[in-house]
């Protein structure tokens with residue numbers, strides 16, 4: 123009897139959709155190759171044939187601080203409790219991890235899965251893939267999948283009921299198309315940099331193409347639409363918006379030499395989504411709300427915005443806003459919790475893309491259904507939706523484009539030179555060009571306008587664009603101080619790229635506009651503007667804290683809080699909470715002497731940083747107040763741009779190392795850090811390692827191990843973003 127397994131099982135865990143997309147693509151392609159198997163999100167493990175399947179393929183990303191995605195937490199509970207060393211004896215497994223090397227716990231979920239699966243008796247049949255979002259996931263994912271197909275026949279039996287010959291032949295044809303695109307002599311574009319003076323005719327043509335890629339493309343203005351609604355509601359009405367143009371891609375084609383063979387092209391992903399106009403157009407009753415297909419883990423509240431304030435001056439490097447939302451008495455939260463905002467894509471961008479796709483404005487409000495096998499979660503419920511809502515809420519036009527998107531666009535481009543350029547961008551030879559384009563974060567509009575003859579069908583765009591996701595913010599207030607209300611602070615994302623393209627975020631400029639672009643602060647004290655009368659509402663839901671980034675239950679425990687920039691936000695919530703707890707305890711009069719009250723709350727060290735006190739000292743008034751009333755016992759402020767000496771929070775941690783060592787090691791202080799994962803968190807980590815080397819007298823390796831133990835035991839808590 124053959125010991126080859128008959129079927130495979132794919133289990134995926136995904137926070138923002140990448141792992142889901144990759145897992146479902148592997149599943150669809152495996153089916154095309156004649157393999158049989160099933161694909162489940164990890165949390166559906168109870169209905170997955172976990173013990174019955176001989177080959178298990180795991181695709182998992184990371185979130186938080188090396189944490190597993192939300193849709194795998196139940197599976198992890200099950201794995202942790204399962205101590206049966208023979209539970210997966212019959213299984214061979216492979217893991218593809220998705221991570222980001224900006225985080226120190228790079229691809230930790232994949233490592234943990236491997237360990238656990240081995241403990242449960244499974245054997246690994248293929249090397250673990252560790253894809254890195256910082257470099258581009260494709261660099262690892264594509265070759266990993268490519269090799270998987272080579273390895274799979276050694277562990278998996280082909281399904282003999284399917285015509286293997288047929289499947290192999292069509293595969294060969296596909297392979298030929300994708301990996302052997304030969305450049306015909308008349309299309310050879312020579313290197314532009316060093317051959318400009320001796321250009322053959324073919325290249326002259328090519329220069330014309332390059333210019334056409336650089337010049338802005340003339341587009342028709344958007345026609346006006348029939349529906350208009352008031353402008354102060356939270357959701358976006360269908361009305362004519364100012365027409366925008368994209369920023370054309372700057373494409374270097376130096377790698378395209380005579381006779382070059384393009385290799386390593388991404389697989390043409392199998393079409394999944396099928397968009398059909400509904401024959402009966404329903405009455406539109408939900409004009410001003412988030413469409414039903416948007417799935418959230420908690421119910422959506424339309425929270426009125428009651429206050430807005432700009433925390434920075436006009437000449438500060440960033441614009442920071444603070445908002446207060448009325449979430450009602452029934453919605454519970456703790457300081458440190460985060461919440462999601464469901465902001466639509468930028469309306470100007472949406473309408474410009476629809477226009478570029480030649481979709482008349484009369485179609486925007488028509489109802490459509492999206493169907494297909496293995497649809498991604500964000501499209502699964504789009505069975506009755508207005509076309510424009512798919513563009514506003516289903517897909518993301520601004521995040522890094524996938525190589526597979528360029529590959530698909532090439533298929534829908536008629537001009538041979540444009541087609542070749544698209545193929546080059548996603549080939550192995552075009553890696554540097556792809557990376558340069560990716561670094562510029564082009565929108566779909568930028569890409570489409572750079573290739574005028576490209577006309578992709580909407581279905582295929584739905585297949586290849588990433589999911590549009592809620593944006594998360596830390597709550598910066600305490601329920602003890604503001605019952606039924608939350609405050610939060612954020613930088614309005616709006617910047618120019620190295621290539622001079624103007625980019626903006628999705629939710630933060632939307633919130634800025636929604637709250638009427640309040641003026642920057644002009645005095646040291648920011649002005650809080652009451653806008654409760656304007657009727658502005660924001661669709662949101664509370665996301666309870668998954669990684670214990672909350673105050674310790676014992677108030678005696680000392681706290682070390684490290685949060686420069688907007689990383690201060692959750693700590694303002696912590697401190698407000700502490701301040702209220704102290705007030706409550708004092709007013710109860712049970713403890714008596716102020717000294718005793720002091721003792722029942724441990725010392726609080728705050729390490730906070732900004733560029734320039736006069737421009738971006740966020741929460742200055744509140745922090746001074748916390749210092750004055752003893753809520754903060756030690757305040758360390760790092761100012762990085764006020765003088766020639768740049769001081770960062772990590773410098774102050776180094777300065778205070780001896781004192782901190784006492785507090786952390788002898789008094790069991792809890793350490794919290796919030797903010798940028800790259801520069802700041804690494805710097806702080808190094809400062810803590812130095813502290814341990816000097817005062818705990820261990821070497822660097824041992825010091826790092828201690829930090830890892832602190833992270834695991836939740837003594838060192840991190841809320842970081844890349």
Ligand SMILES: Cc1cc2nc3c(=O)[nH]c(=O)nc-3n(C[C@H](O)[C@H](O)[C@H](O)COP(=O)(O)O)c2cc1C
Pocket residue numbers: 135136137138139140141142182183184185186187188189191220221222223225226227228229230255259842843844
């Ligand atoms: C808030 C956040 C936290 C993250 N934390 C980590 C981490 O600790 N380690 C890591 O390797 N990658 C981390 N990542 C990177 C993701 O794992 C990576 O972007 C991946 O492609 C996401 O895949 P998904 O869309 O399937 O969730 C983080 C990403 C985000 C947005």
